[in-house]
Amino acid sequence: MKVLITGSTGKLGSTLLNQLKGSEYDIKITSRRKPEGIGNLEWVYSDLSSGEGLEAAVKDVDVIIHAATSPVKNSKRVEVSGFKEFLGKMKHIKHLIYPSIVGIDEIPFTYYKQKHEAEELLRNCSIPHTIVRATQFHHFVDNLFLSKPLLKRYIVPENLQFQSVDVSDFASHLIGLMEKEPQERAEDFGGPDIMTLTEMAKLKIEINHETNKVLSISLPGKLHKSISEGKNTNFNRKMGKITFREYLSSKSNELL
Numbered sequence: 001m002k003v004l005i006t007g008s009t010g011k012l013g014s015t016l017l018n019q020l021k022g023s024e025y026d027i028k029i030t031s032r033r034k035p036e037g038i039g040n041l042e043w044v045y046s047d048l049s050s051g052e053g054l055e056a057a058v059k060d061v062d063v064i065i066h067a068a069t070s071p072v073k074n075s076k077r078v079e080v081s082g083f084k085e086f087l088g089k090m091k092h093i094k095h096l097i098y099p100s101i102v103g104i105d106e107i108p109f110t111y112y113k114q115k116h117e118a119e120e121l122l123r124n125c126s127i128p129h130t131i132v133r134a135t136q137f138h139h140f141v142d143n144l145f146l147s148k149p150l151l152k153r154y155i156v157p158e159n160l161q162f163q164s165v166d167v168s169d170f171a172s173h174l175i176g177l178m179e180k181e182p183q184e185r186a187e188d189f190g191g192p193d194i195m196t197l198t199e200m201a202k203l204k205i206e207i208n209h210e211t212n213k214v215l216s217i218s219l220p221g222k223l224h225k226s227i228s229e230g231k232n233t234n235f236n237r238k239m240g241k242i243t244f245r246e247y248l249s250s251k252s253n254e255l256l
Contacts (some may be wrong), residue, residue, distance in 0.1 A: 002026040003178065004061040007068030008043070009035050011139065012099065015171040016065060017041075025178075030057040031068070048082035049074040055089050063095045063178050071111045079114035084121055095182050096129040097174055098122055102163075102188050103232040104133070108222045128182035134170045134189045135163040135233060138247040145197055146204055149212045154201040157224055158216035162200065163233040165191035166242035173239065188237040193244060194230070200244060207248045 003020070007013035008029035017035065020027050029038065030046045030053070046053030048068060058064070070078035090096060100119055104112035122129050141164045145156055173189050195203075201214045226232075 001178070002028060002060060002062050004028045004030060004057060004064045006030050006046070006057070006064065006066050009033050010067055010069065011137070011167055012069075012171060013067035015167050016067060016174065019168070019171055019175060028057075028061060048078045048086060051082065051085050054086050058086075058089050058093065061093065063097070064090070064093055065097045065099070065174050065178070067099060075111055075114055079111070080117045080121070083118050087121060087125055087127060090127050093127055095178065096122070096127050097177050098129060098131045099170070099174060100131055100133040101232075102133045102135045102190065102234055103226070106231040107226045123184070130177055130180075130183045130186050132174065132177065132186040132189060134173075135165050135191050137167045137170070138164045138191075138242075138244055139167065140164070141197070141200065141244075142204070142248070142251075146201055149210075152211065153213050153215045154204075155215045155217060156197045156201055157219045158196075158198060159228040160197040160224070161194055161227060161230045161233055162197060163191045163194045163230075163235075163238070164200075164244050164247075165189065165240035166247055169240040169242055188234040189239045190234045190237040191240040191244070192238050192242070194233050194235065195244065203245055204248055207245065208252055 003025045005013055005016050005027065008017055008031040013031065014035065017029060028042045028044065029035065030044045032045065032047050034043050044053060044057045046057040100115055101112060104116045119131055122131060141162050146154055170189055177186065198214055198216050205212050
């Protein structure tokens with residue numbers, strides 16, 4: 001089986017690559033920048049925003065895990081129109097695995113709306129596929145909300161709920177789907193715990209032995225309301241094994 005990993009320099013793509021190295025699969029990778037340390041693995045340049053290299057990327061491939069994404073730059077082009085063009089070159093593909101995000105149809109965030117549009121493109125095409133939504137990654141929550149204390153305080157929106165999952169857990173799950181029949185829409189993959197952002201900040205202070213405090217602030221708007229209501233979580237799908245505490249502890253040990 002020849003497997004293509006798109007977005008091979010991203011967090012999910014590089015994690016997939018590390019887990020697949022030395023496996024029985026014939027691995028091909030594609031991205032705009034060649035990853036380091038790939039050995040003899042086949043790498044092809046491609047760019048979803050321009051369409052360049054997409055046909056070469058899918059050539060002779062059986063299965064694709066589409067880890068390429070762009071939440072900030074050229075997101076509409078990469079997530080929707082570029083993805084649509086990419087789909088047009090996949091008529092021979094036996095299984096396209098599309099990682100998505102829990103709650104994108106209920107959370108009013110532009111990037112999430114674009115991911116939902118991409119899901120619709122898949123649902124309306126003839127390519128055998130599996131869409132699998134995950135909750136937010138540990139590193140996403142940590143880097144976005146808890147990376148830079150201000151005046152010895154983590155200033156966080158109050159009542160936000162997250163069921164964060166480790167990227168390595170989700171990568172393993174995606175690899176497992178390669179041996180299964182296309183499911184169209186698979187069940188969600190959530191982290192092991194649901195915590196408020198305030199609780200996560202306090203946990204980080206505890207593990208890192210920080211003197212910082214937590215200041216929770218109320219924010220208006222539909223985006224804050226939807227995450228406060230847990231639209232980005234799935235209580236019934238606590239699939240991940242690595243907790244946010246374990247993620248923080250591992251990160252702290254790496255700095256020692």
